Every structure is written in structure tokens, then in C-alpha cells.
Amino acid sequence: MTRQRAGLRFRICALALGLACGLLTATPSLAAPFESWAAVVVAGDSKGSLGGPTEAFDNARRDIAKAFSGLGLAPAQIVQFSVRPEAERAQRPQKSTVRGIYDSLGAMAPDAAGCLVYFTSHGDPRGVLVNDQILPPAILGAMLDRSCGTKPTVVVISACFSGVFVPALAKPNRMILTAARPDRTSFGCGEADTYPYFDACFLSALSQVGDFIALGRAVGVCVRDREREAGLTPPSEPQVWIGPQLRPLLPLLSFPSAPSR
Structure with missing residues (x-):
């Protein structure tokens, strides 16, 4: 074998070894794609639609945080906010304030x-x-710009009229999922409700789908069906917006409990 051919063979072997090592290195991140993400989960009120006390928002906040933990986030990577943090010592949520978030x-x-x-x-x-303040779309957009920047970001707003957030938050690296159109209310925020309808559907869908794209579709179908069954009109029509940079990435960020295909 000539020296040139031997050198070429060595370079090919080295390249193949490098590619193999790269794949091995990437495997853990694909197995737990959210393990290095950060999350905030905010319950912004403690009153029901008629003005009395409700546990619906805190119930959702608590179980959404648990669901995010199931995606691979450690407890230290999930910060919870509640209007009544003193009422819950186990989860140790912070007080819901715009500044704190x-x-x-x-x-x-x-x-x-x-x-x-x-x-x-x-x-x-x-x-x-958020507690006694209205957090406008433009302010939340600025908060995300200054903190998360161009990193992949999924924002979920479960509230009446929450579709107003889509234009202000829409960026190529973001997915925005809201409980209602800009001109519609959402449902399930009463004093006796366990969760708002949207939050209940979000939690249910997480165990049934494989990624956030499928989750957005499943939540919309679930909310529509629940509202029809209850005879609630006009329908809230949850909104989904996915930026062009994030869309091809989301199928790779599969949920650990994703059903087999």
C-alpha cells in the first residue's frame, strides 16, 4: 500500500470515528430533549368567574408543573407562581408578580x-x-425577548381573549398556544371547576401525543368537544402559532411518554 493511500485510509477512518462519536454524544439529548430547558408556570388569580374563591388555576399550575417535570425538567428548572403561595408549602410557589416572573x-x-x-x-x-395587574402582550413579548431571546420557546396562555398575545409574541423561534381567540372567552374558570377547560385538555393531551405540534391540535379538538357537550357558545377556538425556525425542530423534541408510532 502506498503512503498516499495509507494516509487517505487513515483520514477516512478518523472521519468515520468522529461521526460515530458525535452520534453517541447526541443520543442522550435526543432521549431527554427538555432536560436542559427552563420553565415558569403561573397561576394568575384565585377567584372564579363569579368572584368567589376557586382552586382551578392553582390546580392547573401544580399539575402543569408536574407534567413539565415528566418531560425531563428538574424541579430547580421549574419555577411556579401563585397568588396565594402561603397556602401551599409543598410546592413552594413564589408570589405571582410580573417582576418576579x-x-x-x-x-x-x-x-x-x-x-x-x-x-x-x-x-x-x-x-x-397576574394577581392585581394586567400583563399586556407587548410587555410579555419584551420579557421573552430579553430573557429567552432566540432560544426555542413555547408559550401557553390559558385565559379569556388570550389570542391577543399571538401577534405580539410571534417570532420565528416560538410556538404560541392560547385558550381562545382574541375576541372570545374561554370556559371552566368557575368556583367549582377543578381546572379550566383548556388546562384540562392540555394535561390530558400530553399523555396521548408525541410532540408540541400534535399537542396543539389535540388540545383544540378536546376543547371544542367539551364546549359542544356542555352547550357553551360561542366556542373559544384555541389558537396555535408556530414560527418557521421552530417548526422543523418540534418533532425532534418528542415527549418521553410519547405513544409508539
């Missing part, structure tokens, strides 16, 4: 591979209620 995102996002942001609360055409 922004500070938590700012602290976690720099070291995270992506961001999960979930609000469950009342809303109106101006934005989503």
Missing part, C-alpha cells in the same frame, strides 16, 4: 436550551391577569 426567566434562561412559559388565569382584551 421576569426575574426568574432572566435568572434561568441564559443557561437553558429553551423556555417553557405557561399562564393560567383570567384575561381580557388587554392581556392576562
Whole structure:
């Protein structure tokens, strides 16, 4: 064998070995694609649609955080916010404030591979209620720009009129999932409700689908069916927006409990 051919063979072998090592290195991240993400889960109110106390938002906040843990996030990577943090010592949520949410995102996002942001609360055409403040779409958009930046980001707003957030939050690296159109209410925020309808459907769908694209479709179908069964009109029509940079990535970010295909 000539020296040139031997050198060529060595380079080919080295290249093949490098590719194999790269694949082995990438395997753990594909097995748990959310393990290095950061999440905030916010219950923005504790009153029902008639003004009395409700556990619906805190129930959703608690179980959404648990579901995010099931995606591979460690407890330290999930910060929960509640209007009544003193009522729950086990989960140790922080007090729901706009500043607190922004500070938590700012602290976690720099070291995270992506961001999960979930609000469950009342809303109106101006934005989503966080304790006694309305968080407008433009302010939440600025918070995400400054914390999560261009990292893959999934934002879920479970509130009446939450479709108002889509135009302000729409960026190539983001998915936005809202409980209603900009001009519609959502349902299930009463004093006796366990979860808002949208949150119940989100939790149910997580165990039935493989990724966030399928989740958005499944939640919309579930909400539509529940509203029809209850005779509620007009329908809330949950909204889904997925940025062009994030769309091809989402199927790779499969849920650990995804059903076999």
C-alpha cells in the first residue's frame, strides 16, 4: 500500500470515528430533549368567574408543573407562581408578580436550551391577569425577548381573549398556544371547576401525543368537544402559532411518554 493511500485510509477512518462519536454524544439529548430547558408556570388569580374563591388555576399550575417535570425538567428548572403561595408549602410557589416572573426567566434562561412559559388565569382584551395587574402582550413579548431571546420557546396562555398575545409574541423561534381567540372567552374558570377547560385538555393531551405540534391540535379538538357537550357558545377556538425556525425542530423534541408510532 502506498503512503498516499495509507494516509487517505487513515483520514477516512478518523472521519468515520468522529461521526460515530458525535452520534453517541447526541443520543442522550435526543432521549431527554427538555432536560436542559427552563420553565415558569403561573397561576394568575384565585377567584372564579363569579368572584368567589376557586382552586382551578392553582390546580392547573401544580399539575402543569408536574407534567413539565415528566418531560425531563428538574424541579430547580421549574419555577411556579401563585397568588396565594402561603397556602401551599409543598410546592413552594413564589408570589405571582410580573417582576418576579421576569426575574426568574432572566435568572434561568441564559443557561437553558429553551423556555417553557405557561399562564393560567383570567384575561381580557388587554392581556392576562397576574394577581392585581394586567400583563399586556407587548410587555410579555419584551420579557421573552430579553430573557429567552432566540432560544426555542413555547408559550401557553390559558385565559379569556388570550389570542391577543399571538401577534405580539410571534417570532420565528416560538410556538404560541392560547385558550381562545382574541375576541372570545374561554370556559371552566368557575368556583367549582377543578381546572379550566383548556388546562384540562392540555394535561390530558400530553399523555396521548408525541410532540408540541400534535399537542396543539389535540388540545383544540378536546376543547371544542367539551364546549359542544356542555352547550357553551360561542366556542373559544384555541389558537396555535408556530414560527418557521421552530417548526422543523418540534418533532425532534418528542415527549418521553410519547405513544409508539
